[in-house]
Amino acid sequence: MIFRDTPLPGAHVIDVDPIGDERGLFARLWSAEDFAARHLVTRFDHVSVSFNREAGTLRGMHFQAPPFAETKLVRCIRGAIVDVAIDLRRDSPAFRKWTSVELTADNRRAFYIPAGCAHGFLTLTPDAEVLYMIDAPYSAAHGRGVRWNDPAFGVEWPGTPGVINARDANYPDFA
Numbered sequence: 001m002i003f004r005d006t007p008l009p010g011a012h013v014i015d016v017d018p019i020g021d022e023r024g025l026f027a028r029l030w031s032a033e034d035f036a037a038r039h040l041v042t043r044f045d046h047v048s049v050s051f052n053r054e055a056g057t058l059r060g061m062h063f064q065a066p067p068f069a070e071t072k073l074v075r076c077i078r079g080a081i082v083d084v085a086i087d088l089r090r091d092s093p094a095f096r097k098w099t100s101v102e103l104t105a106d107n108r109r110a111f112y113i114p115a116g117c118a119h120g121f122l123t124l125t126p127d128a129e130v131l132y133m134i135d136a137p138y139s140a141a142h143g144r145g146v147r148w149n150d151p152a153f154g155v156e157w158p159g160t161p162g163v164i165n166a167r168d169a170n171y172p173d174f175a
Contacts, residue, residue, distance in 0.1 A: 001014055001016060001017060001028055001029075001031060002009075002014065002015040002016075002017055003016070003034075003038060005101050006085075006099040006101075007092065007094055007097060008085055008087045008092075008094045008097060008098075008099050008114075008117065009087075009114075010040075010112075010114035011085055011087075011099060011111070011113055011114055011117065011166035012038075012040070012111075013101050013109060013110070013111060013112075014073075014107050014109065014110040014111070014113040015107075015108075015113060015142070016028070016029065016108045016109075017115060018108075019055075020077050024075055025061050025063070026079075027108065028135075029075070029108070029110070030073075030109055032141070037123065038118075040112060041047070041073075041135045043135060044073070044133040044134060044135050045134060045135055045136060045137050046133075046134055046137070046138070047131065047132065047134070048131075048132045048134065049077075049129060049130065049131050049132070049138060050129070050130045051127070051128075051129050052079075052123045052126075052128045052129070052130070052163075053126060053127060053163075054122050054123070054126055054142055054162060054163050055124060055125050055126050055128075055143055055160060055162075056119045056122065056123060056160075056161055056162030056163060057122070057123040057128070057161065057162070057163040057164070057167065058065045058120065058121070058122045058123075058148055058157075058161035058163070058164040058168065059121055060118065060120010060121060060145070060148060060168060061086055061118035061119065061120040061121055061145055061146045061147070061148055061168075062064075062119055062120060062143065062144070062145045062168075062172075063077075063088065063116070063117065063118045063119065063144050063145065063146075063156055064108070064136060064138075064139060064142045064143055064144065065143075065144050066144045067142075068136045068137060068138075068139040068142040069116055069133070069136060070115055070134050070135060070136045070155070071112070071113065071114050071115045071135045071136070072111075072112075072113045072119055072132050072133065072134050072135075073110055073111070073112050073113075073133040074103065074109045074110065074113065074119070074121075074130060074131070074132050074133075075103060075108070075111075075130070075131045076103035076104055076105055076127035076128060076129070076130050076131075077105055077129050077130070077131050078105050078127060078128060079104070079105060079124070079125035079126065079127055079128030079129065080102065080103070080104040080105070080124040080125045080128060081089055081102070081103050081104075081110045081121040081122060081123050081124060081128055082100050082103075082121060082122050082157070083100060083101050083102075083103050083120075083121045083123060083146070084098055084099070084119070084120050084121060084122075084155055084157075085098065085100075085111070085113045085117040085118065085119055086098045086117060086118040086119075086146065086153050086155065087116070087117050088116055088117060088118055088146070089116035089161075091118070092116070096152060096174075097155055098153050098154075098155050099153070100156075102124070103111045103130075104124075115135075115136070116144050118144075118145065120148060120168075122144065122157055122159065122161060123160065124158070145168065145171045146171055146174050147168075147169070147170070147171040147172070147174075148168060148169075148171070149152070149162070149172050150162070150171070150173055150175075152173065152174040152175045153174070170174060
């Protein structure tokens, strides 16, 4: 695995380091030892999946408040998405900044998003499927969000969502 830092402290893009032969390829997608060596989360409480029928579907920007703040490891296992994290940690030098990465089934890339960041994505293809490994139990009472187009963050999306649910579209201004 190849870890690349992002502008958000603690957030990483993780590329596979495939070994190929006449059969195809083999690549490690997860290693507790490699994550521990970088002081990253090594235990995940659950694995979830979202399926998105249409290109232009937006999910986010979601997070959970403490004590259920979530670290996520996200992969696109079918199709393609642009995945976004916004740093909401008030003590972070990147507070209110964002970063994004294109995750596709073909590039096999992962995005490690630390607790304290809002997370969301826009699908680039129909039938996009996204796998999440999450280190905290789900708590509806601690679920929060910020609006995908809130000017407080200035996220530059690759397009305007065609499908977004009312909750995600109507979060109040952050500021």
